[in-house]
Structures are given as structure tokens and as C-alpha cells.
Amino acid sequence: MKKPLLITLLFMALALSCDEPLCIFPKEPELPNMQFPIGDTESYYYVDLDAEINNEPRDNDYDYYFDVVGLPAGMDYFVNYRTISLEGTPEESGVYDVTIFLEVEGPFRNNFNEEPDVLCNYGTSKTYTLIIE
Secondary structure (H helix, E strand, C coil): HHHHHHHHHHHHHHHHHHHCCCCCCCCCEEEECCCCCCCCCCCCEEEEECCCEECCCCHHHHHEEEEECCCCCEEEEECCCEEEEEEEEECCCCCEEEEEEEEEEECCCCCCCCCCCCCCCCCEEEEEEECCC
């Protein structure tokens, strides 16, 4: 009976002594798991992705910054707050690895200095496959 109590006390001591956040339920930016629709070179292509902060009910209180690499010629991306849109008319067919990078800053709300929020990570990235026929 003493061992579980000792283990619990050691765990709590370690958790409270760290400067880094304890990430049992990680609060971090997240991009959706999804499969892009197949496009072709003769049609306008459009897809939206909505970012969020996992385990953070106030994820609207953060600023979201995106970057994208690997889009085919003729396509670009546009950002509307937490939504990133990939769109355009691809010029060449092929299979493209499109990587989206996401960084967040914040939170920005009233009294946020009095209630410091700490995320486990402030950035993430995900690679998607884009097929153009």
C-alpha cells in the first residue's frame, strides 16, 4: 500500500518542479487528417483545411501563421484566420507532397497575463498528398 503512495508523491514532485509544461493532455496546434480530392489540369482546384489547438477550448484566442511548400505551379494558398485554402489551376499533372507548416502565438484575450497558458508545442506541420491528373 505504501508503494503506490510513494510513486504518486514522486510523480507529483517531478511534475511540479519542471519549468516545462507537463503534457499529459497535450495542448498544441493541430492540422486535420484528411485526404485531398484528386484534381486535374483543366479544372480549378480548391480545398480548405481548418486548424485548431488540441485540448484548448479557447483556440480562437490565438493567432495562426501558415506556410506551404510543394504546391504545383498554378496553385497558391490563402489564409482566413484558422482556415487555409489551397486553390488554383494546376499546370502539370503529377503526385505532389504538400507540406503545411503552422505556428501559433497567444493567447490574446483580456487578462491573459493573469492566467498564463502554456502550450506543449507552438508549431506543427503535416504533409499531404495531392494528385493532379
